[in-house]
Each structure stands twice: as structure tokens, then as C-alpha cells.
Amino acid sequence: MSLAEDDILRRVSAVMRTTFGLPAGYVASAETTSADIDGWDSLSHSILILGIEEQFGVELPMDRAFELHDVGELMELIQEAGGGNGAD
Amino acid sequence: MHPRTIGARVAGHAKRKPHEIFCTFLSSQTAEDITFGDLFERATAYARLYQARGVRQGDIVIIILRHTPHLYYSFLGALLAGAIPSFMPFPSAKQRSDIYWHDHESLFERLRPRLVVTYEENRVAAHAYIDNFSVETLVPSASPCQPSADAAPANLSGLAASADDVACLQHSSGTTGLKKGVMLTHRAILDHTEAYSKRLSFTSDDCIVSWLPLYHDMGFIACFMTSVIEGTRLIALDPFEWVMRPQLLLEAIQRYRPSLCWLPNFAFSHIVNATQPGATFDLSSMRAFVNCSEPCKPGTFERFLKRFEGGGITRTNLHICYALAENVFAATQTTLDEAATVIRVDAKAFSAGTILPAGADKPTQDLLSCGLPLDGVSITVRGEDGTLLPPDIIGEIFVASTFLFSGYYLQQDLTDTKLHDGWYQTGDLGFMHDGELFVTGRVDDMLIVNGRNYYAHEIEYLVSEVPGVLAGRSVAIGVDDQQHDATVVVVLVECTEPIGQPDDLARFIRRRVLERLGLAIHSIVPLRSGQLVKTTSGKISRIKNKQLYIQGTLTSLGDVSATS
Numbered sequence: 001m002s003l004a005e006d007d008i009l010r011r012v013s014a015v016m017r018t019t020f021g022l023p024a025g026y027v028a029s030a031e032t033t034s035a036d037i038d039g040w041d042s043l044s045h046s047i048l049i050l051g052i053e054e055q056f057g058v059e060l061p062m063d064r065a066f067e068l069h070d071v072g073e074l075m076e077l078i079q080e081a082g083g084g085n086g087a088d
Numbered sequence: 089m090h091p092r093t094i095g096a097r098v099a100g101h102a103k104r105k106p107h108e109i110f111c112t113f114l115s116s117q118t119a120e121d122i123t124f125g126d127l128f129e130r131a132t133a134y135a136r137l138y139q140a141r142g143v144r145q146g147d148i149v150i151i152i153l154r155h156t157p158h159l160y161y162s163f164l165g166a167l168l169a170g171a172i173p174s175f176m177p178f179p180s181a182k183q184r185s186d187i188y189w190h191d192h193e194s195l196f197e198r199l200r201p202r203l204v205v206t207y208e209e210n211r212v213a214a215h216a217y218i219d220n221f222s223v224e225t226l227v228p229s230a231s232p233c234q235p236s237a238d239a240a241p242a243n244l245s246g247l248a249a250s251a252d253d254v255a256c257l258q259h260s261s262g263t264t265g266l267k268k269g270v271m272l273t274h275r276a277i278l279d280h281t282e283a284y285s286k287r288l289s290f291t292s293d294d295c296i297v298s299w300l301p302l303y304h305d306m307g308f309i310a311c312f313m314t315s316v317i318e319g320t321r322l323i324a325l326d327p328f329e330w331v332m333r334p335q336l337l338l339e340a341i342q343r344y345r346p347s348l349c350w351l352p353n354f355a356f357s358h359i360v361n362a363t364q365p366g367a368t369f370d371l372s373s374m375r376a377f378v379n380c381s382e383p384c385k386p387g388t389f390e391r392f393l394k395r396f397e398g399g400g401i402t403r404t405n406l407h408i409c410y411a412l413a414e415n416v417f418a419a420t421q422t423t424l425d426e427a428a429t430v431i432r433v434d435a436k437a438f439s440a441g442t443i444l445p446a447g448a449d450k451p452t453q454d455l456l457s458c459g460l461p462l463d464g465v466s467i468t469v470r471g472e473d474g475t476l477l478p479p480d481i482i483g484e485i486f487v488a489s490t491f492l493f494s495g496y497y498l499q500q501d502l503t504d505t506k507l508h509d510g511w512y513q514t515g516d517l518g519f520m521h522d523g524e525l526f527v528t529g530r531v532d533d534m535l536i537v538n539g540r541n542y543y544a545h546e547i548e549y550l551v552s553e554v555p556g557v558l559a560g561r562s563v564a565i566g567v568d569d570q571q572h573d574a575t576v577v578v579v580l581v582e583c584t585e586p587i588g589q590p591d592d593l594a595r596f597i598r599r600r601v602l603e604r605l606g607l608a609i610h611s612i613v614p615l616r617s618g619q620l621v622k623t624t625s626g627k628i629s630r631i632k633n634k635q636l637y638i639q640g641t642l643t644s645l646g647d648v649s650a651t652s
Binding site: 021033034035036038039040041042043044045046047049050054062063065066067 | 116181328329331332333334354358361362364538569571572574576591594595598599602608610611
């Protein structure tokens with residue numbers, strides 16, 4: 001994983017901690033899915049996406065943001081939207 | 089005198105005001121205006137198409153479509169052709185298509201639909217997953233305007249239907265194979281609309297905004313049918329876009345200035361939780377947000393009010409309706425120019441089934457009224473033995489009305505168990521207080537999550553089949569999630585020895601329930617054999633185990649979420 005990806009994952013994990021009430025040390029992996037996390041349903045997913053957009057200063061396409069399979073795909077979407085190029 | 093069929097109402101609007109907008113249809117940042125003239129013309133094109141495909145009067149037409157105006161055209165077209173249409177949900181992104189279609193086999197076996205209107209991807213899946221799939225399908229053409237109809241003139245026999253003919257079926261939520269087709273006549277739907285509009289002081293200036301799906305009675309009757317029958321404007325959003333960005337609803341209100349919106353309780357919370365902090369919206373056009381189809385919580389209203397009072401929302405704009413598909417929709421509704429009644433009661437007496445005024449220094453509970461019965465609706469509350477209960481005593485709610493359903497389609501036995509001398513046994517618990525209805529829960533094990541109904545025993549059955557779970561030794565319970573102000577499902581499971589990886593167990597359970605029911609389990613609590621408490625008759629007790637879970641006295645084998 002590149003430095004940039006490391007940084008994206010770190011910041012995605014921070015948003016996940018806030019959204020899902022995860023403990024301070026929690027870090028996701030690219031393979032993490034909604035089945036791994038308490039309370040990750042379609043509603044909290046939209047709160048996660050809102051938090052991600054604020055964190056990275058991007059707007060994610062709704063249709064693709066809704067059909068993500070794991071955190072790795074979310075990271076790709078953030079990069080495609082131009083996020084993760086610097087500390088926001 | 090108004091025409092006594094729904095199709096004739098649509099024809100009448102098209103004749104009187106062909107260029108007025110019936111619906112502003114919002115999708116993917118585009119807005120399409122559909123006039124009453126367009127609506128009738130395109131519905132007529134569907135009627136013609138149905139007849140060319142051999143659909144006859146009284147045939148069942150099932151409509152399974154994503155957010156598209158063809159939902160309206162195909163439904164009204166079926167009514168114009170004298171057929172009986174019914175909306176049904178399409179598979180969600182997380183649901184497995186094969187399971188979705190296998191679940192429909194027994195339902196279609198019973199309903200024997202003449203035609204299923206669906207999109208190409210779903211049609212292909214039906215043929216791929218059901219052996220000898222024999223139901224005819226119709227895929228709307230890519231054109232947003234018209235299906236590719238032949239030129240034969242339409243025989244709009246539905247215009248001359250009897251008011252007592254069954255107009256359509258509303259399908260209850262729950263497991264697909266067990267869905268019940270609630271039969272509604274033209275008369276019932278029109279009489280309901282008349283009574284409900286009167287309670288809402290509905291006028292031709294009203295405009296409804298909705299993100300609700302049409303396979304649910306709130307989206308179908310309160311929003312779509314009211315607009316069709318009253319001839320008023322509808323602002324329609326895509327349900328999936330709304331879930332992702334609930335702010336879209338607020339933006340639509342600001343732009344189009346509608347006056348009425350129906351939302352389940354969870355939606356009020358979701359709008360507050362997932363709207364950009366600090367964003368402001370002018371919501372001053374709204375006469376009412378009506379909370380319906382889930383137990384309404386005073387705290388939810390307070391959060392909504394606090395967030396949007398700057399946009400012009402006051403307590404008198406927040407309302408409650410008690411509705412059921414078997415009564416077309418609404419049975420009670422709070423009065424729009426007054427704040428909904430909230431009563432503060434003694435919490436201990438309440439949990440024992442009696443309503444007593446709150447005493448000093450005692451735990452209390454606030455309850456929201458669902459309002460007075462509509463004209464033509466009678467409500468009684470009865471005990472387990474069927475005796476009528478006085479006000480302030482909790483029992484099962486029974487509804488009688490001048491627009492009650494005509495029974496479940498081809499299920500007379502089931503109809504007989506629910507309809508008694510004109511009274512419908514709802515399965516809901518509640519009490520009457522000063523003539524108003526308060527709803528408190530369910531008689532059975534139904535859980536209402538995000539506006540959808542699930543049965544605990546169905547979830548437990550799926551969980552039991554997961555490797556590592558002791559068969560028949562799991563409990564699904566609905567719990568309040570304080571962080572998001574929502575009801576979530578928690579599963580308590582006794583595990584087989586040796587105990588496997590709790591994370592794997594949770595993943596298997598979540599996937600299985602999500603793929604089959606489309607429900608995301610909030611958390612899974614693995615337990616050793618024998619930890620779940622049983623009733624005196626030896627069954628595992630949902631109530632007692634829920635109490636233990638809430639008290640935090642169940643010793644879990646390990647936190648199976650990533651929170652450990």
C-alpha cells in the first residue's frame with residue numbers, strides 16, 4: 001500500500017470510528033465490509049459517505065457510493081474523486 | 089358528482105386541465121414535468137399494450153420497477169384496462185437475485201399474474217433463476233414517454249368499472265412468499281381519500297413531496313393515490329437517492345414549495361443525522377410532515393424541530409397518522425392546525441398495561457397521540473379474550489370503517505382469521521385516551537426497522553442455519569440505538585462447541601440475513617449453550633432475553649464486532 005493509500009485508509013478509519021462508534025484504536029483494512037461492523041446499514045452508510053466527503057473535500061457519485069462492497073472500493077472512489085492528494 | 093372509478097378521475101383531470109403538472113419527477117439531478125394530459129395519454133398507451141398482450145378484465149398485473157414514471161403509467165394503464173395492478177419491491181443491491189426470485193415462485197403460484205412489468209435485468213434474472221418461468225413479462229421501452237404500443241384503439245373498460253370492483257392489490261411487507269394481497273375496491277380508495285383529505289383540510293393548492301416507494305401504502309396511497317384522485321401536484325424523489333442524500337428532500341421542498349410530506353419515524357432521524365451540519369433550508373411552505381408506519385417517538389420530533397425551526401418548522405407542522413393497508417391507509421390522524429398531543433404517564437403502570445398520570449418523583453414516559461379516528465372509522469381496544477377495554481387500558485386495536493378492505497386475494501381462510509363482523513384485528517397494541525388513539529407496540533413478534541416489517545422468527549430461522557449456531561437457540565430483538573435514534577436488530581445466539589471465531593460467525597449471520605431479507609443486523613452476541621432464558625413452557629423468551637441484553641447482564645463469548 002502506498003503512502004497516499006495509507007493516509008486515505010487512516011482518514012477513512014477515523015470517519016468510520018465516529019460514524020459507527022468504534023474504539024479509538026480501530027483501523028479498517030481494504031477488505032473490511034459492512035458485515036464486519038456493528039450497525040453498518042444503508043442509513044449509517046449514507047452518514048459515513050457524508051463524513052468521508054467532508055473529510056476529503058470531495059463529492060462522491062451517489063450510485064457508486066451506494067453499491068460499494070468493501071473499504072478498498074471506497075478508497076478507490078475517493079481517489080477517483082480527487083480526494084487523498086493532500087491533508088485536508 | 090365525482091366519477092366513482094380511479095381511472096375516470098384521471099380521465100377527468102386530463103380533460104379539464106391537460107397542461108397542468110401532475111408530477112415533477114426528480115431523478116439523478118434531472119426534473120421531468122408530467123402533465124395530467126401526459127399521464128392519461130401514457131396510461132392509455134399501456135392499457136392498449138396490455139390488451140394487445142391478452143390482459144383481460146380482472147387479470148393481475150404485477151409492477152416491479154425502479155424509480156421511473158413508468159410506475160405511474162403502467163399502474164394507471166392497468167386500471168384503465170380493467171386489470172388489477174399491484175406494486176412490488178425490486179431486489180436491492182445487497183439482496184441475491186436468485187433468492188429474490190425463488191421467493192417469488194410460491195407467491196406467483198398463488199397470484200397467477202397475467203403479466204409482470206419489470207426492467208430487463210430483472211426479467212433476465214427471473215428466467216435464469218426460476219425453472220420454466222411462465223409468467224409473461226413486459227419491459228417498458230427506453231423512451232421516457234411511451235411504451236412501444238401498437239396502433240389499435242384502446243378499450244378502456246376500466247373507466248366503466250363498478251365502484252365495487254377490486255381496483256388493485258396492496259401487498260403487505262414481510263417474507264415474499266407470505267405476502268398477502270390486500271384487495272381494495274375503487275369505492276374504498278375513493279372514500280378513504282375523501283375522509284382523509286377532509287381531516288387534512290386538503291385543497292387544490294396542496295402539493296405532496298415524496299421519496300417513498302410505491303410498494304408501501306404510505307408512498308402508494310398517501311402520496312400517489314391522493315395526488316391522482318385529488319388532481320394535485322406531486323414532487324417525486326428516488327427512494328435510493330434519498331437514503332444516500334436525505335438532504336435532497338429538503339432541497340426539493342425549498343425549490344418546489346410543497347405543503348405535505350409523509351415520513352416513517354426513522355426518516356425524521358435520518359434527515360437530521362445525514363444533513364450537512366450548518367446547512368439551512370426554507371421549509372416554510374410545509375403545512376405538515378406526517379409521521380407514520382412506525383411507532384412515533386417524541387424525542388425524534390424534538391430533534392427534528394430543533395434542527396429545522398430556523399427553516400420555518402414549528403410544533404404544529406409535525407403530525408402523526410395511524411395507518412394500515414387493510415384500511416386503505418389512514419385510520420387516525422392528528423389535526424393539522426394544532427400540535428400533536430403528548431401525554432406524560434407513569435412508566436411502571438405503562439409497562440403493566442395501564443395509563444396513569446405521571447406522579448411526582450416517579451419514572452415517567454412521554455407518549456405521542458396518533459389523533460382522532462377519521463370520519464367513517466371506528467376503533468376499539470380489546471383484551472386477549474376479545475372483551476372491549478375502557479380508555480387508558482392497553483389492548484389490541486381493532487378497526488372498522490366504511491372503506492375497509494375486501495379481504496386477502498384468494499386467501500379466504502386468512503381473511504376469516506383477521507376480519508370479525510366487520511372489525512379488522514390489527515395485531516397492534518394501544519389504548520384510547522380522550523378519544524385519541526395511542527399506539528404502543530405489537531401483539532406478535534413483528535419488528536419495524538427503517539419503515540419495513542420483519543418477523544423475529546424469520547430472522548431466527550435464518551440465523552439457526554448458520555454453521556456454529558445451535559439450532560433453534562437464537563433470539564432476534566429490536567433495540568433502540570440511542571446514537572442514531574433508530575430501532576436496530578440485535579441477535580443473541582447460543583454457539584456450538586468448540587466455539588469458532590466470533591468475527592466469522594457475525595459475518596456469516598449478517599450476510600445470510602442481508603441476502604435473504606435485505607436487513608442489516610446491527611450486532612450479534614454469541615453465547616454459550618444454556619445462557620438464553622426460557623419461558624415456563626420451555627420456549628426461549630424474547631422478552632426476558634431482551635431485558636437481560638438491555639441490562640447488560642448477558643455474558644457474551646466475545647464482542648463479535650470490530651469494536652473489540
